[in-house]
Amino acid sequence: MDKKVTVIGAGNVGATAAQRLAEKELCDVVLVDVIEGVPQGKALDLAQAAPIEKHDAHLLGANAYDATAGSQIVIITAGIPRKPGMSRDDLLSTNAGIVKKVTREIASRSPQAILIIVSNPLDAMCHVAYEATGFPKQRVIGMAGVLDSARFRAFIAMELNVSVENTHAFVLGGHGDTMVPLPRYSSVAGIPITELMTAERIAALVQRTRNGGAEIVSLLKTGSAFYAPASAAVEMAESILKDKKKVLPCAAYLEGEYGIRELFIGVPVKLGAKGVEKVIEIKLAPEEQAALQKSAAAVQELKSVLATLKY
Ligand code: APR
Numbered sequence: 236m237d238k239k240v241t242v243i244g245a246g247n248v249g250a251t252a253a254q255r256l257a258e259k260e261l262c263d264v265v266l267v268d269v270i271e272g273v274p275q276g277k278a279l280d281l282a283q284a285a286p287i288e289k290h291d292a293h294l295l296g297a298n299a300y301d302a303t304a305g306s307q308i309v310i311i312t313a314g315i316p317r318k319p320g321m322s323r324d325d326l327l328s329t330n331a332g333i334v335k336k337v338t339r340e341i342a343s344r345s346p347q348a349i350l351i352i353v354s355n356p357l358d359a360m361c362h363v364a365y366e367a368t369g370f371p372k373q374r375v376i377g378m379a380g381v382l383d384s385a386r387f388r389a390f391i392a393m394e395l396n397v398s399v400e401n402t403h404a405f406v407l408g409g410h411g412d413t414m415v416p417l418p419r420y421s422s423v424a425g426i427p428i429t430e431l432m433t434a435e436r437i438a439a440l441v442q443r444t445r446n447g448g449a450e451i452v453s454l455l456k457t458g459s460a461f462y463a464p465a466s467a468a469v470e471m472a473e474s475i476l477k478d479k480k481k482v483l484p485c486a487a488y489l490e491g492e493y494g495i496r497e498l499f500i501g502v503p504v505k506l507g508a509k510g511v512e513k514v515i516e517i518k519l520a521p522e523e524q525a526a527l528q529k530s531a532a533a534v535q536e537l538k539s540v541l542a543t544l545k546y
Contacts, residue, residue: 236260236261236262236263236291236292236293238261238262238263238307238476239262239263239264239265239305239306239307240256240261240262240263240264240265240306240307240308240309240310240472240476241264241265241266241267241303241306241308241309241310241341241345241348242256242264242265242266242267242309242310242312243267243268243309243310243311243312243313243337243341244267244268244311244312244313244314244354245266245267245268245270245273245274245277245278245296246268246312246316246461247316247458247459247461248312248353248461248464248465248468249266249268249310249312249313249465250266250277250281251461251462251465252310252312252353252465252468252469253266253277253278253281253294254281254284254465255465255466255469256292256469256472257281257285257288257290257292257294258288258290258292259290259469259473260290260291260292261292261469261472261473261476261477262292262307262308262472262476263292263293263294263295264278264281264292264293264294264295265294265295265296265297265302265303265306266278266294266295266296266297267296267297267298267299267300267302267303267337268296268298268313269298269313270298271298273296274296274297274298275296275297275298276296277296278294278295278296279294279296281294282294300340300341300343300344301344303340303341303344303345304344304345305344305345306341306344306345306348307347307348307349307475307476308348308349308350308351308472308475308476309341309345309348309349309350309351310351310353310468310472311334311337311338311341311350311351311352311353311354311360311364312353312354312468313330313333313334313337313354314326314329314330314333314334314354314355314360315329315330316355316458316459317355317448317452317458317459318452318456318457318458319452319453319456321452322411322412323355323356323357323410323411323448324356324359324411324537326354326355326356327356327359327537327540327541327544328544328546330354330355330356330360331359331360331363331541331544331546332546333354334352334354334360334363334364334367335363335364335367335546338350338363338364338367338368339367339368341368342367342368342369342370348370348374349374349376349475349510350364350368350370350374350375350376351376351377351378351468351471351472352364352375352376352377352378352486353378353464353468355410355459356410356411356537357377357378357379357409357410357486358377358379358409358410358411358486358498358499358500358501358534358537358538359534359537359538359541360377361375361376361377361486361488361499362499362538362541363541363546365488365499372487372488372490372511373509373510373511373512374509374510374511375488375499375510376471376485376486376487376504376506376510376511377410377485377486377487377499377501378464378467378468378471378485378486379409379410379414379484379485379486379501380405380406380407380410380483380484380485380486380501380502380503381467381468381470381471381483381484381485382410382463382464382467383406383410383414383416383444383447383484383501384404384405384406384484385404385463385466385467386443386444386447386463387404387406387416387421387440387441387444388402388403388404388421390440390443390444391404391421391423391428391440394432394436394440395423395431395432397423397424401423401424402421402422402423403420403421403422403423403425404416404417404420404421404422405417405420405421405484405503406444406484406501407484407500407501407502407503407523407527407530408500408501408526408527408530408531409486409500409501409530409531409533409534410486410501411530411533412445412533413526413529413530413533414444414445414501414530415523415526415527415530416441416444416445417523418437418441419520419523420517447460448460470483471483471485471506474506474507475506475507475508475510476508478507478508479506479507480505480506480507480512481505481506482503482504482505482506482515483503483504483506484501484502484503484504485501485502485504485506485511486499486500486501487499487500487501487502487504487511487514489502489514492514492516493516493519493524493527494524494528495527495528495531498531498534498535498538499534500527500530500531500534502514502515502516503515503517
């Protein structure tokens, strides 16, 4: 393939993302992990599925970074996932150290790469990657809103017994308990869900979306969600690789948009070959704006804790 994407972390999210990238024949994939043999083994296993899945993407596993040189996109999933009872914020110090180290390795070999950050706590890890690499803000993007919106869409489709393809949803804010699902901008075949469901049912779906990751952690017990997170990261990668300019909710570095400064937070952006090509500012109702500000305050708090840590 003429495009190369590196996935750092060959665990649940990373290996699934590698599989989806290859099966969509979007690019060649380099899978990197610290555990010896794991990225090599998973890449080989995926390569052996290729004749059946009918794709010609090349997959390579490695413990070092030389093979990653010249990647157009790097998806960062390295880190530890949540266990039951843990919040995403509990991962802060461990994952900050890991994300700093791996993004520096990437920056030295793929200085033009676009980074898609998946490691949690998401918004804080975007800050770590942004500072560690010195990349322009357009090339450091967090995966959260696409996942949170997909969860909201899945719940809307289940509730109304309609095709998921007819659903559309918007979720803004940080990737945590303060995320801001926007029912007004969420629809089925263009009809706002506020016309199709009672306020009580919408509130229940919003709450389930906020709790979407924790619901899966409590079921799995040994880790966190990975199929939908991988799909979400790959949808972002596809929009960039094909320069599709999809408008997707992503964590982007804001410098005044929505009244928020110097913070990564989930907002609608246009994703194309240059990364974040535009932050789309939509008009928010006063209570929506207040919820977004509350979410920004939670991200700001984590950013301040990050500044006090040695990692
Ligand atoms: N360099 C490369 N890989 C690393 C490093 C490192 N310094 N440190 C850890 N890893 C690898 C681990 O060896 C493991 O294989 O990252 C992988 C993480 O995989 P899992 O434990 O399966 O976790 P996963 O479910 O994939 O989640 C990864 O994404 O959604 C977030 O909260 C989640 O932060 C977590 C991340």
